[in-house]
Amino acid sequence: MKRSILLPLTIFFVWIGVILWWTGGFRHFTSYSYAMYRAGTPPRNMPDLKMVDYDQKNIDFNRWKGKYILVDFMYLHCSSVCGILRSRLYDYQKELAPYLKKNLVMVSVSFDPQRDTTTILKETWRSLGAEPNWIFASLKGTNEEIINEMYKFGIVIIKTPEGDFNHTTMHYLINPDGKLIKVIDPSSGKDKTLHEITKWIQ
Amino acid sequence: MIKNPWVTFSLFFLLATFIPNVHKLLNSEMYLKMLVQIPAYSILSFIIGLKLRSLNNKVILQISKHGSSALIFLFGSQTFWMIPRSLDLSVYNEAFAILLPLNLIGAGFLFGIAFKSAPFVLKTAFSIYGLAMFLAMGIIYINFNSLICAVFSIEMQHLAGKYILYVFPFVFVLFLYRLFYNMSKLTEEIIIQ
Numbered sequence: 001m002k003r004s005i006l007l008p009l010t011i012f013f014v015w016i017g018v019i020l021w022w023t024g025g026f027r028h029f030t031s032y033s034y035a036m037y038r039a040g041t042p043p044r045n046m047p048d049l050k051m052v053d054y055d056q057k058n059i060d061f062n063r064w065k066g067k068y069i070l071v072d073f074m075y076l077h078c079s080s081v082c083g084i085l086r087s088r089l090y091d092y093q094k095e096l097a098p099y100l101k102k103n104l105v106m107v108s109v110s111f112d113p114q115r116d117t118t119t120i121l122k123e124t125w126r127s128l129g130a131e132p133n134w135i136f137a138s139l140k141g142t143n144e145e146i147i148n149e150m151y152k153f154g155i156v157i158i159k160t161p162e163g164d165f166n167h168t169t170m171h172y173l174i175n176p177d178g179k180l181i182k183v184i185d186p187s188s189g190k191d192k193t194l195h196e197i198t199k200w201i202q
Numbered sequence: 203m204i205k206n207p208w209v210t211f212s213l214f215f216l217l218a219t220f221i222p223n224v225h226k227l228l229n230s231e232m233y234l235k236m237l238v239q240i241p242a243y244s245i246l247s248f249i250i251g252l253k254l255r256s257l258n259n260k261v262i263l264q265i266s267k268h269g270s271s272a273l274i275f276l277f278g279s280q281t282f283w284m285i286p287r288s289l290d291l292s293v294y295n296e297a298f299a300i301l302l303p304l305n306l307i308g309a310g311f312l313f314g315i316a317f318k319s320a321p322f323v324l325k326t327a328f329s330i331y332g333l334a335m336f337l338a339m340g341i342i343y344i345n346f347n348s349l350i351c352a353v354f355s356i357e358m359q360h361l362a363g364k365y366i367l368y369v370f371p372f373v374f375v376l377f378l379y380r381l382f383y384n385m386s387k388l389t390e391e392i393i394i395q
Contacts, residue, residue, distance in 0.1 A: 008270035015278030023285065030286045031352040080355070158294055158352050161230065166352045187348065 031156045032168045036183065039154030043179045047153050051109060051137040054122035059137060061107075061178060068104045068201045069174040070096075073155055073167065075112035076124055081169050085186055088193070090128050095194055099201050100133040103176070110138040111146050111157055112165065154183075173200055209253045212246040216307070219243070229293050232354040232362040236339075237369060240283060243306035244276065251314020262315055269313075269320030276309040277328050284339070286351045293353040322384060329377055336373065340366030 020026060028034040046061055053059050061069060072089065074082040089106065096104060110116035121136040128134070139146045147157045157167040171193070173182040184196045218224055219242055228239040255266055265272070282288055283302060291298035313320075342350070343363025349356055 005270075007268060008274050011271050011274045011278065015274070015281070018278070019282060019285070022282070022288070028287075030350055031290045032349075034287050156352050158290070160353070160355075166349060166355070 031158075035151055035156045035168065036154040036170075039152065042183060043175070043181045046174055046178055046180050047149060049109070049149065049153075050140045052113070052118060052140060053135055053137040054118050054125055056118045058140075059135075061174060064105045064107075065178055066176045068099075068176060070104065070106045070197060071109060071172040071174065072107075072170075073109050073111055073150065073157075073172075074169075075110050075165055075167075076116045076120055077112065077164070079164060085169060086124075086128070088186060088190060089134075091190060092194060092197070093129065093131055093134060096197065099198070100131065104133065104201055106131075106134040108134070108136050110136070111150060111167070112143075113138040113140065113146075114143070171197070173197060175200075206253050208249050212249040215242060216246040216250075220303070232343075232351060232358040233365040235289065235293070236362055237365055240280075240302075240306065243303050244280065244310040247307040247310030248314040248317075251311040252317055253314075254311075255315050255318070265312060265315045267316070267319055269316040269318065270324055272309075272313040272316035273320045273324060273328060276313040277332070279305050279309040280332070281335075284335070289351050290353045322388065326381060326384075329381075333370075333374060333377060336366065337370050339363070340370060 023029050024034060024037045028037045049060060051059050061071075070092075072085060074085065076082070086108070089108065093100070093106065096106075100106070110121065116138050118138070121138060125131075125134065125136045139149075141149070143159065147159075150157050155168045155170075157165050159165055169186065171184040171186055172180055173184060173196075175181045182196065182200060184193055186193050188196075219228060219239060228234045254262060283292065283306065288298070288302075292302040293299070340363050343359050344367065345363070346359070347356065350359060354362075
């Protein structure tokens with residue numbers, strides 16, 4: 001009797017163990033959630049991302065040390081969520097205007113440098129009001145390098161057969177010391193998102 | 203054994219899923235992956251295992267005694283591949299794209315061989331749990347407006363949920379039929395004894 005239940009019980013607990021490990025303790029079932037879990041909870045260091053801004057200048061986040069940086073990762077050819085998030089950021093820009101003059105910079109970073117050229121980035125920036133403290137930039141590197149680098153940061157980017165990208169859609173708040181202090185989910189609504197941002201930067 | 207029509211049919215369709223264009227098609231839509239590819243691996247290999255049970259082979263005879271273990275292994279495998287992250291990796295990661303069919307075909311095959319020795323109560327319990335999970339998946343996919351699987355679109359997710367809910371009643375009726383059939387067989391055996 002004992003022998004007949006030993007093997008099934010062992011297999012059962014092995015599977016429980018595998019799924020427990022695989023999902024980070026039954027908490028991270030999606031690729032997005034797991035990537036953020038692997039990257040670590042804030043506060044954490046920002047990766048050394050090399051970017052080019054809409055003026056074709058090489059930049060990185062150290063450029064704005066001493067200020068809070070609100071970062072979002074997107075691509076301009078997105079046929080789904082990026083446009084909605086961009087129009088939300090445009091709304092935030094008005095609400096965050098006092099902070100943008102003082103201690104806040106917004107940076108929208110494209111992970112599709114092949115299509116989001118500096119010209120297109122600049123046109124987009126102009127169409128959204130040409131706010132001097134809302135920077136549009138694109139990451140440097142091949143698609144594969146960018147995808148790997150973003151994954152280490154906790155962002156999932158998957159290229160679909162149609163050429164689009166499915167990707168994590170969060171806002172990232174970096175403090176004046178250059179540390180990532182908050183990951184904000186924009187799907188929680190405009191007011192809640194704004195509150196999450198302003199409670200840190202006041 | 204290949205002459206058995208069920209084995210031939212199952213083997214044919216199982217191998218068909220590996221034809222590059224078919225494989226690409228099955229990976230391109232969420233509902234095809236969830237309702238055709240993944241069940242095909244388990245069910246077709248289960249049928250092959252079921253028919254191979256009758257072979258007079260030492261290894262098969264040994265496996266056939268471990269019904270509970272084979273059932274739990276199959277259930278664990280199915281649960282693992284239902285996790286959205288696992289599903290994503292099976293589409294865009296080459297190693298996982300190989301692991302998925304290996305695991306599910308292996309698990310289905312082993313369970314097919316050992317099916318008769320799995321206790322009725324265990325089979326019923328896992329079936330009920332599996333049905334509940336299947337229904338829950340359909341409801342979640344159709345109602346969630348956030349992307350659960352990163353490799354598919356939100357429209358595909360909603361469509362997969364819709365089709366799961368269409369298929370569920372048939373699977374449920376099939377389960378009920380098998381349940382009452384097996385219960386009546388058990389009752390007959392008890393009466394005869």
